[in-house]
Amino acid sequence: MTAWLHRIGTAVPRHAFTQDFALARMKEWMAGDPRARYLSRLYCHSGIEKRHTVLAASDKETIPLFYARDDHGQLAEPDTKRRNDLFIREATPLAIESARNVLDEAAGLGKHDITHVITVSCTGFFNPGVDFRLIRDLDLSPSVQRYHLGFMGCYAAIPALKMAAQFCEADPRAVVLIQLTELCSLHLQLGGGMDTLLANTLFADGAAAAIVSGRRPMSDAAAIRLDPFFSTLIPKGESDMAWDIGNTGFQIALSSYIPDIIGGDIRTILEPALFAAGSHADDIDLWAVHPGGKAILDRVQQEMLLEAGQIEDAREVLRAFGNMSSVTIMFVLARMLAAGRKESARILAMAFGPGLTVEAGLMTYVPAAALPKPLPADVDGRDSHA
Amino acid sequence: MSNSLSSRMHFTRGERIIAVLYGSLCHVLFAAGVGAMAVGLYTGMQIGLLHLPHRMAAAWNSMLLLQFPVIHSFLLSDRGRGWLDRLAPVRLARELRTTLFAITASLQLLLVFLLWSPSGHMYWQPQGWLAVVLTVAYAAGWLLLLRSMYEAGLGVQTGSLGWMSVARNRRPVYPPLARRGLHGLVRQPIYLSFSLILWTAPVWTLDRVVITGLWTVYCVVAPLLKERRMHRIYGETFRRYRAVTPYWLPGLNGTRVPRRHSPSCSGPELTRRIVIAGAGPVGMMLANLLGRAGVPCTIFERRRDPDNRSMAIGVMPPSLSIFQRFGRADDLIARGIPVREAHVHDGRRHLGSLSFRELDSEYPFVLSVPQHETASLLHESLRAAGPVTLISGVQADICSNGPERIVPSLHDEQGNRMLHEASLVIGCDGHRSAVRHTSGIRMHESAFRQRFVMGDFPDETGFGSDVHLFFTESGSVESFPLPGGMRRWVVLAGAAEATAQTVCERVSQRTGLALDAAGAKNVSGFGIRRALVERYVSGRVVLCGDAAHVMSPIGGQGMNTGFGDAELLAEVLVALHEDRIAPSEAFAFYEAVRRKAFRTAARRAEWGMRLGTLTGRWPSAIRSRLIEQCLLKGPVEKMLPAWFSMLSIPRISLSNEGAHG
Numbered sequence A: 001m002t003a004w005l006h007r008i009g010t011a012v013p014r015h016a017f018t019q020d021f022a023l024a025r026m027k028e029w030m031a032g033d034p035r036a037r038y039l040s041r042l043y044c045h046s047g048i049e050k051r052h053t054v055l056a057a058s059d060k061e062t063i064p065l066f067y068a069r070d071d072h073g074q075l076a077e078p079d080t081k082r083r084n085d086l087f088i089r090e091a092t093p094l095a096i097e098s099a100r101n102v103l104d105e106a107a108g109l110g111k112h113d114i115t116h117v118i119t120v121s122c123t124g125f126f127n128p129g130v131d132f133r134l135i136r137d138l139d140l141s142p143s144v145q146r147y148h149l150g151f152m153g154c155y156a157a158i159p160a161l162k163m164a165a166q167f168c169e170a171d172p173r174a175v176v177l178i179q180l181t182e183l184c185s186l187h188l189q190l191g192g193g194m195d196t197l198l199a200n201t202l203f204a205d206g207a208a209a210a211i212v213s214g215r216r217p218m219s220d221a222a223a224i225r226l227d228p229f230f231s232t233l234i235p236k237g238e239s240d241m242a243w244d245i246g247n248t249g250f251q252i253a254l255s256s257y258i259p260d261i262i263g264g265d266i267r268t269i270l271e272p273a274l275f276a277a278g279s280h281a282d283d284i285d286l287w288a289v290h291p292g293g294k295a296i297l298d299r300v301q302q303e304m305l306l307e308a309g310q311i312e313d314a315r316e317v318l319r320a321f322g323n324m325s326s327v328t329i330m331f332v333l334a335r336m337l338a339a340g341r342k343e344s345a346r347i348l349a350m351a352f353g354p355g356l357t358v359e360a361g362l363m364t365y366v367p368a369a370a371l372p373k374p375l376p377a378d379v380d381g382r383d384s385h386a
Numbered sequence B: 001m002s003n004s005l006s007s008r009m010h011f012t013r014g015e016r017i018i019a020v021l022y023g024s025l026c027h028v029l030f031a032a033g034v035g036a037m038a039v040g041l042y043t044g045m046q047i048g049l050l051h052l053p054h055r056m057a058a059a060w061n062s063m064l065l066l067q068f069p070v071i072h073s074f075l076l077s078d079r080g081r082g083w084l085d086r087l088a089p090v091r092l093a094r095e096l097r098t099t100l101f102a103i104t105a106s107l108q109l110l111l112v113f114l115l116w117s118p119s120g121h122m123y124w125q126p127q128g129w130l131a132v133v134l135t136v137a138y139a140a141g142w143l144l145l146l147r148s149m150y151e152a153g154l155g156v157q158t159g160s161l162g163w164m165s166v167a168r169n170r171r172p173v174y175p176p177l178a179r180r181g182l183h184g185l186v187r188q189p190i191y192l193s194f195s196l197i198l199w200t201a202p203v204w205t206l207d208r209v210v211i212t213g214l215w216t217v218y219c220v221v222a223p224l225l226k227e228r229r230m231h232r233i234y235g236e237t238f239r240r241y242r243a244v245t246p247y248w249l250p251g252l253n254g255t256r257v258p259r260r261h262s263p264s265c266s267g268p269e270l271t272r273r274i275v276i277a278g279a280g281p282v283g284m285m286l287a288n289l290l291g292r293a294g295v296p297c298t299i300f301e302r303r304r305d306p307d308n309r310s311m312a313i314g315v316m317p318p319s320l321s322i323f324q325r326f327g328r329a330d331d332l333i334a335r336g337i338p339v340r341e342a343h344v345h346d347g348r349r350h351l352g353s354l355s356f357r358e359l360d361s362e363y364p365f366v367l368s369v370p371q372h373e374t375a376s377l378l379h380e381s382l383r384a385a386g387p388v389t390l391i392s393g394v395q396a397d398i399c400s401n402g403p404e405r406i407v408p409s410l411h412d413e414q415g416n417r418m419l420h421e422a423s424l425v426i427g428c429d430g431h432r433s434a435v436r437h438t439s440g441i442r443m444h445e446s447a448f449r450q451r452f453v454m455g456d457f458p459d460e461t462g463f464g465s466d467v468h469l470f471f472t473e474s475g476s477v478e479s480f481p482l483p484g485g486m487r488r489w490v491v492l493a494g495a496a497e498a499t500a501q502t503v504c505e506r507v508s509q510r511t512g513l514a515l516d517a518a519g520a521k522n523v524s525g526f527g528i529r530r531a532l533v534e535r536y537v538s539g540r541v542v543l544c545g546d547a548a549h550v551m552s553p554i555g556g557q558g559m560n561t562g563f564g565d566a567e568l569l570a571e572v573l574v575a576l577h578e579d580r581i582a583p584s585e586a587f588a589f590y591e592a593v594r595r596k597a598f599r600t601a602a603r604r605a606e607w608g609m610r611l612g613t614l615t616g617r618w619p620s621a622i623r624s625r626l627i628e629q630c631l632l633k634g635p636v637e638k639m640l641p642a643w644f645s646m647l648s649i650p651r652i653s654l655s656n657e658g659a660h661g
C-alpha cells in the first residue's frame, strides 16, 4: 500500500520581526553583558531575514512583551507557567488555521474523511490539547484516533509522517491529519551560555498541517509519495543538543559544533541507508533538509556536493521564517509541492534533533499528470466511505 | 494618474462663467484699490473725495482707518470665513474664497482712499533731491511688496487662484509655505514692505501722520494672528521655519532654536539601519548601490509580486553608466533595443532627424526597454549586492519622525505588523508615497490639460529601431521600438477612452499607418502632472525618485531622474556611513543638486510636450517651420541629442562637482 502526502497547509502568527530588530532588542537587553559582543556576528550570519512570533500579537503595546524592564530597570524573566499559558492561548488558533488550509472536501479529504489525527509539538503542553481542539473546532468525528508526539524536537515531523504511513499501511481507508505547532519564541532565554545566544538567533513560531492517505490523489494536483524512512543516531553528539524543562521556560543545549558533527558523518550515514533503500545520493533531486541553521545547510550542501538549486527551498524557508523546530521541514516540503514542477522528482527529507538523532525519509514528488490512473475499485471505495 | 483626476471638479458651464465674472470684478477692484492707495499715500492723503467739517472728518477718517484692519482680520477668522462664503453661490463659495477675500479687501482700500476727508494740514513737503530720494524709496517699497506677494503666491494674494480653479474645473491648490527669498530674511515681508511704503511716501500731512501711525501698529500686530493660522495649516514645517527666521526685522532672530531639520546624530549612527520603502526601479537602484558599497539596508515592498505594468521604456546614457557601476549595463542593453535615430514628421512630410550616434558617451544611444525588465534586472542583481535584505508584502508608513528618532510602521494589507528598527527611512515609494504623506512633507503640484493614450502593438511598420514622432495639426503620435517585435504608440487623445481603438484611430488619422487593435497590449491612458516636494529631507526621512517629484512622461525622464537621485543619495549615504561628512551638509547637498536636476529635466519635458501637442493649422505650420529651420538645423541640432538623452544635465557628485556623465 502506498502512502501519499496529499496536501500541506501552513500558518504563521500575524506579526513578524526582522533579524535586525531582534539584534537591536537583544543588544539592548544584554547591554553590559560581555557576551553581547558576539551578537552582531551571530545575527548577521544567520541566513534569516525575518521570523514570525506570537509575542507581539499577545499584547499590542508591549512588543518585547517578555522582557519589559520593571520599575528598577531589571529585566523580569517570565516563569514556565506564564510561557505555557501563552502557548495554550496562541497555539490553538494557529493550529486550526493550518488545518483548515489542508482540508479539502472536493478532493475527498474533508473533515468527514479524517480517520486519524497526529499532533506534534515540543514547545508547550496542555490537555485537552490541540488534538482535542482540532476535533471540536473543525467538527471532525469524535471517533477519530488521536496521537500526540510531544517533546521530540526538531525532527518530529519525520516520525509523524512515518507513523501516518504505517496507519495507511494497516488501513487502506485511513486519512491521517498531521498537525504540528511550535511556538519557540515563548522560550526565549537571556541567561545561559552561548547555546541560548545562538538559539535566540534562530527559533521562530509556525504551524503546519498535512494529510497523508493511501487513497489515490486527485489528479489535478501534485502529491508526494512516501517511500522508505530511516533513522539513526550520532552518539558523539549526545551532549551537543538537548531540550529540557526549566523554571523559566524550556531550555536548550545547542552547541555550535553540530554542523561539523553532522557534516562529518553525513556521508557515512546516508550512503548505506540509501543503498538499503535501493537508491543513491546522486539520485536525489531535491534535498528537504531541516534548516536548523545556515551552517547545517552549508555543510550538507558541501559534503553531498549539491547544487544550490537542490537545497534552495530549505534556504528560502530559513530566510523567510527562521527555524520553527518540527514545523520547518513541512514548510520546505510545502514549497516543493507548490513549485509546479512538471517532472517527477526524488526527495530526501532529513531532520536532526537531540541525541543526535537523524531522521530521514525518501519521497517522490509526482506531478498531477503522472499520478496513477484511478481504479474502479478505488473510486468505489471512496464513495462507500463517504 | 488618478491623483490628478481626483483633483478635477465638476462645475457647470454657468458656474464657471459666474466664476469668471467674479474674477473680473476682483481684478478690476484690486487694480483700482491698489492704485488709489499708491496715489493716496504718495500725495499725503489729499485725493479723498469727501470734505466734511473738521470734527466729523476726524471721526469719519478714524472709522475708515479702523474698518480695514478690523474687517480684514475678522474675515480671516472661522466666523468671518462663514460670512465671506455668503457672498457667492453656495457651490462655489469654498473655491472662490481667495477671490472673495481679495474683492472685499480691495473694496475696503478704495473706501479708505476715495472717501477720505482731507484735513488740509500740511507739515512738510520735500523739495529737490530729497523728493527724488523719497520717491525712489517709496517705489522700492512697492517693488518689495510685489516681490513678497509673488513669493507668497500671487494667486492667493490677488484672488486669482479661486476663480481660475473654478473656471478650469479644478480644486484650488494652495502654494506651499514660502520660506525663501524675502521670506528667508523675515517671516512677514508683506507687512514689512507695506510699512516701508507707509513711511517713505514723501508728503507729510496730518492725515498721513495718523494713517502711518495706526497702520504701522497694525502691520506689527496683525501677522501674529496670521501666524497662528499658518501654524495650523503648515504645522511642523512652519514651526521650524519660525525657529530660524525672524518675525519682522531682518537679523533679529526671535527664538533662536538650533536648526532642527537635520538629524542630530553622527553619520555612521544615522546610516546604521537604513530602511528603503518601495522596491520600484529607484529603490532597487539605491539598494544595489548601497549594497555594493557595503552599507547595509533593508527594503520593504508593498507588493508581493512584481509589477508588470509597462511604464518607463527610455533608459538614458547617464542611467546606463549607473548600471555599469555594478557591471550590469550590458545585461540591460541585451534586454532592450538601442535607439540611435529619431525622426520627426508633421502630418505631411518628414521634417528632419536627430541622431544619437555622436553622443559624447560610452553609450551613444537611448535604450528602449520595458520598465519591468529594468526592474527585474535590478532585482536579480540585488542578490549579489551585499548586505541588502528585501522583504515583500510589507508596506512602510511613518509612525513618528524627528531628528532624534524615527519609528516606521511596517505592516501588510491585513494589518499584520513587521517589527524592525530604522535609523533612517528612504521613501522610494512612488508618486503616491505613503512615506511622504505620513511624514507630513507637502508636495507642490500642477496638472496639465493634455491627455494621452498609449499601447504596445506588434510592429509592422519597418521602422526598425528608430523612434518616429509625428507632430500634426490634430495632435501628436509618438512611436518607439520595443523588444520582442513590438512598438509602443503614444497618442494625444483628449478625453477619448483609453482603448486600443482610440490609439489605432488616432494613428491612422495622423500618420496614415494602420495598427492592429487585436494585438494591442498595455493600453492605458495618462494625464500629465508636475509635482515637486517642498523638501526632500525631513527629520529622518529622505525622499528619492517619484516620491519626491513627478514630471511629464513625455520625454521619458522620470525614472532616469530617479536613478540620478539614487546615485547621488547612495554616494551621500556612503559618505555618512564612513563619517566623511556631516548629516546636515550631506542632505542639503543632495537636495540642492537633485532639485535642480529635476527642474531642468521637467522644464525640458514640458517644453517638448507643449511643442509637440500644439494643434490647429497655424500653430502646427509654425511648429513645422521651427523644427525644420531652427531645431533640426545649425547649432541647436548639435545640442539636441545631448539634451534629449539627459547628458547635458550635470551629474554633480560629492567627488566631482559639476562633471558631466
Ligand SMILES: Cc1cc2nc3c(=O)[nH]c(=O)nc-3n(C[C@H](O)[C@H](O)[C@H](O)COP(=O)(O)OP(=O)(O)OC[C@H]3O[C@@H](n4cnc5c(N)ncnc54)[C@H](O)[C@@H]3O)c2cc1C
Pocket (backbone or CB within 6 Å): B277, B278, B279, B280, B281, B282, B283, B300, B301, B302, B303, B307, B311, B312, B313, B314, B315, B371, B394, B395, B396, B397, B428, B429, B430, B431, B433, B434, B435, B526, B544, B545, B546, B547, B553, B555, B556, B557, B558, B559, B560, B561, B562
Ligand atoms: C505612462 C508612463 C510612461 C513613462 N515613461 C517613462 C520613460 O520612458 N522614461 C522614464 O525615465 N520614466 C518614465 N516614466 C516615469 C517612471 O515610470 C517613474 O518615474 C518610475 O517608475 C519611478 O520609479 P520609483 O521607483 O520612484 O517609483 P515606482 O515605480 O512608483 O515604485 C514605487 C514602489 O514602491 C511600492 N510602494 C508604494 N508604497 C509603498 C509603501 N508605503 N511601502 C512599501 N512599498 C511601497 C510600490 O509597490 C512600487 O513597487 C513614465 C511614467 C508613466 C506613467
